[in-house]
Amino acid sequence: MSRLMIPKTYKLYLNGAFVRSESGRSYKVSDDNGIFVANVAMASRKDAREAVVAARVAFAGWSGASAYNRGQVLYRIAELMEGRREQFVEEVYRAEGGGKEAAASQVEGAIDTWVWYAGWADKYAQVAGNANPVSGPYFNLSVPEPTGVVATIAGRRPCLLSLVSLIAPALVSGNTVVAFPSQAHPLPALSLSEVLATSDVPKGVVNILSGSPAEIAPWLASHADVNALDLTGAEDLNWIELQMSAAETLKRIIPPETAAWAAWRSLDRILAFTEIKTIWHTKSVI
Amino acid sequence: MEQRAAALSTRSIKTSSKVLALDKIIELIDLTTLEGADTPGKVRSLATKAIQPDPSDRGTPHVAALCVYGDMVPYAVDALRDFNRSRNGDAIQIAAVATAFPSGRASLEVKCADTAEAVAAGADEIDMVIDRGAFLSGRHEEVFEQIRTVKEACQRPDGSYAHLKVILETGELSTYDNVHKASWLAILAGADFIKTSTGKVVPAATLPMTLLMLEVVRDWYRLTSKRVGVKPAGGIRSSKDAIRYLVAVAETAGEAWLHPSLFRFGASSLLDDVLLQRQRMKTGHYSGPDYVTID
Known part of the structure; x- marks a missing residue:
């Protein structure tokens, strides 16, 4: 006996919940051969605005969590992705074609990327921070701190690894x-x-919006409550215009790059969205 | 009530009306600080914000009133004196909560002294709480008498009266019947305004409860041709919510009520959101909390 098909409804991930777009819009997604796979929600600029609000609210808790805790949470993401490996391989393969092996290696690359960055959580500040020499009875310490809300435009391919x-x-x-x-x-x-x-990432810390970056990115670039803009995957967009718009509110920006994906695992990527805080502290009383 | 409130909430607002609505909301706000940690400094900085809510846009209207605890009234008077003198007629009112706010658990003598002191200090408006315990036990006449007595205490030496707002605390009265009764009771006892809540009890103001109170003042107007004001307070934090209240006011009591003398929002954080939305309308891009003043 054949079972009834149970197709999955793909929604936006906004403030820890799976929601449809407030606009009610959706669009069709096809596989590599142009065959229909699913309808997904198409985010509107208001969804993006809600996402920024959620990210802003979540910022205090996430940036305030201990470095060890953030590392554990990132590692946990890798654990859960590993558990759903087959599903990810299947989805990447359907989306991009190019053989199961390529899809599997992309998924493995994505999982390993989480592990790689998880390890940095309690180390990057030591590497990038400094005890600065000053002439006086003071400690002078520089430490990197997170920038704030980052808007990210991921590239077309490899679709999972790039994100x-x-x-x-x-x-x-x-x-x-x-x-x-x-x-x-x-x-x-x-x-x-x-x-x-489901992996201990507090709600609002990551918001994932499917839809048209070309339509929404200008709103995020000009949004005064977004602190940084990652345009690495925005080579198809008018990214010069986006940078100019982002400059109005002094955002940190990573412009589109052509480097190989492997080269993207770097300390520079972490430090791109940090600000250096320098503290003076007297040592005369010690 | 809930259905009607939900229906009014689905009204779509066009951009041009939204700009007008945002300014209207600012004009209707009782900018409020009612914390145990209030200081003269906080009241002064709030007064500055009341006068000029958005320093980056001098065209921003000022709010309707500053709402503080009774002992803070002198500082509010002081901070607003120069501005109010220069505005003849279009002044920022000073509202004081009185009568053992927020619980109302004190003897009538204490409540009257509390009120008289705030009026003597220069409060233009008194926000009193009713004795919910007495009301819920069915001692309606006692509540009526208390409101009437406090109203007397609002009298100034020159014979004029400070405006009296009566807080029903709808969250504690809980049923529509109770709120309906209490609204009539307050109006008959001489209230100039009926106010939903203290903001210290959850739920605070809700649209259906406010709608009910608006219906009462509408009916009172039809009977007597006298207009009584309504003030929802507590829990209204977004411009979107506030606009829904404006729609409810216009559709229920009538557009005459969209005036600071007849409708107010008791709020503190609402103003910030309205300023953000105003900046968005003016600049074309979304603004952020870093771009409005901190209270």
Whole structure:
């Protein structure tokens, strides 16, 4: 006897909940051969605005969590992704084609990226921070702190690895994220949001919105409450215009890059969205 | 009530009306600070914000009133003196909560002394709480007498009266019947305003309860041609919510009520959200909390 098909409803991941777009819009997603796979929600600028509000609220808790805790949470994401490995491989394969092996290696790369950045959580501050020499009876210490709310535009391919490679380094230091995954291949990213929802990541820390980055990115670039803009995957957009708009409110920006994905695992990516705080403290009384 | 409130909430607001609505909301706000930790400094900084809510846009209207505890009234008077003198007629009112706010658990003598002191210090408006315990036990006449007595205490030496707002605390009266009864009771006892809540009890103001109170003042107006004001307070934090209240006011009591003398929002954080939305309308991009003043 054949079973009834149970197709999955793909929604936005906003403030820890799976919701449809407030606009009621959706769009069709096809596989590599152009065959229909699913309807997914198409985020509006108001969804993006809500996501920024959620990310701002979540920022205090996430940046205030201990470095060890953030590392554990990131590692936990890797654990849960490992458990759903087959599903991710299947979704990436359907989206991008190119053989199961390539899909499997992309998923493994994404999982390893979480582990790699998880390890940095309690170390990056030691590497990037400093005890500065000063002439006087003072300690002078510089430490990196998270920038704030980061808006991320992920690239087209590799659809899963690109998203993970962008949000993991932002999360390590305590930033919160509003991310747009690949418009053409959003399904692995939306499944990733299910992993995030069940892996101790507090609500609002990561918000994943499927839809058109070309439509929404200008709103995020000009949004005064977004502190940084990761345009690594925005080579198809008018990213010069976006940078100019972001400059109005002095955002940190990573412009589109062409580097190989592996090179993206770097300490520089973590430090791109941190601010250096320098503290003077007297040592005369010790 | 709930259905009607829900229906009014679905009204779509066009951009041009939204700009007008946001300014209207600011004009209707009783900018409030009612914390145990209040200081003269906080009252002064709030007064500055009341006068000029958005320093980046001098076209921003001022709020309707500053609402503080009785002992803070002198500082509020002091902080608003110069501004109010320059505005003849269009002044920022000073509202004081009195009568053992928020619980109302004190003897009538204490309540009257509390009220008289605030009026003597220069309060233009008194926000009193009713004795919910007495009301819920069915001692309605006692509540009526208390409101009437406090109203007497609002009298100034020159014979004029400070405006009296009567807080029903709808969250504790809980049923529509009780709120309906209490609204009539307060109006008959001489209230100039009926106010939903202290803001210290959850739920505070809700749209259905406010709608009910608006219906009462509408009916009172039809009977006597006298207009009594309504003030929802507590829990109204977003511009979106506030606009829903404006729609409910216009559709229930009538547009005449969209005036600071007949409708107020008791709020503290609402103003910040309205300023953010105003900046968004003006600049075309979304603003953030870093761009409005901290209370």
